Amino acid sequence: MKTFFVYILANAKNGTLYIGVTNDLIRRVYEHRNNSIEGFTKKYSIHTLVYFETTEDIHSALRREKNLKAWKREWKIRLIEESNPGWKDLYPDIVDSGSQPSLG
Numbered sequence: 001m002k003t004f005f006v007y008i009l010a011n012a013k014n015g016t017l018y019i020g021v022t023n024d025l026i027r028r029v030y031e032h033r034n035n036s037i038e039g040f041t042k043k044y045s046i047h048t049l050v051y052f053e054t055t056e057d058i059h060s061a062l063r064r065e066k067n068l069k070a071w072k073r074e075w076k077i078r079l080i081e082e083s084n085p086g087w088k089d090l091y092p093d094i095v096d097s098g099s100q101p102s103l104g
Contacts, residue, residue, distance in 0.1 A: 001056055002023055002056065002058075003023065003054050003055070003056060004021060004022070004023050004054065004055050004056070004057070004058050004060075004061035005021065005022050005023070005025040005028075005052050005053070005054055005061070006019070006020075006021050006052065006053050006055070006061050006064045006065050006068065007019070007020055007021070007022070007025060007028075007029070007049060007051065007052040007053075008049075008050055008051040008052070008068070008076065008079075008080060009029070009032055009041060009046045009047065009048060009049055009050065010046060010048050010050045010080075010087065011044055011045050011046045011047065011048065012048075012087075013086075013087040014077060014087075015046075016044045016046055017046075017073075017076055018032075018040055018041050018044075018046045019065055019068050019069050019076075020065065021061045021062060021064075021065040023058075025049075025052060025094060026091075026094060026095060029049050029091050029094075032046065032047055033047045033091070048087070048089045048091075049089060049090045049091040049094075050080050050084055050087050050088075050089070050090065051079060051080045051083065051084060051090075052090065
C-alpha cells in the first residue's frame with residue numbers, strides 16, 4: 001500500500017505558495033529545500049513545508065492537487081492556518097520522526 005502526499009510550501013507567512021504531489025514527502029521537500037529542482041520553488045526560494053495531507057490513491061491526490069491550485073488564495077491560507085496557524089515549518093518534524101507521515 002502506497003501513501004501519496006499533497007503538500008503546500010511557502011517562502012514566508014502569507015508569502016508565495018507552491019502546491020505539489022509526491023509519494024515521498026521527505027525526499028521531495030528535501031529536493032525543494034536544496035534547490036535540486038529547476039523551476040518555481042527554486043526561483044522564488046519556496047522551501048517551507050506548511051501543510052500536507054495524505055491519501056492512498058494517486059488519482060485522488062492528483063485531483064486534490066488540481067483542485068487546491070484552482071482555489072482562491074484566501075482559501076489556501078485558511079486551509080494552512082486551520083492546522084498550522086503559525087506557519088511552522090513541518091519538515092523538521094517529519095524528518096525527526098524517521099519515517100514518512102502516515103495516514104490519519
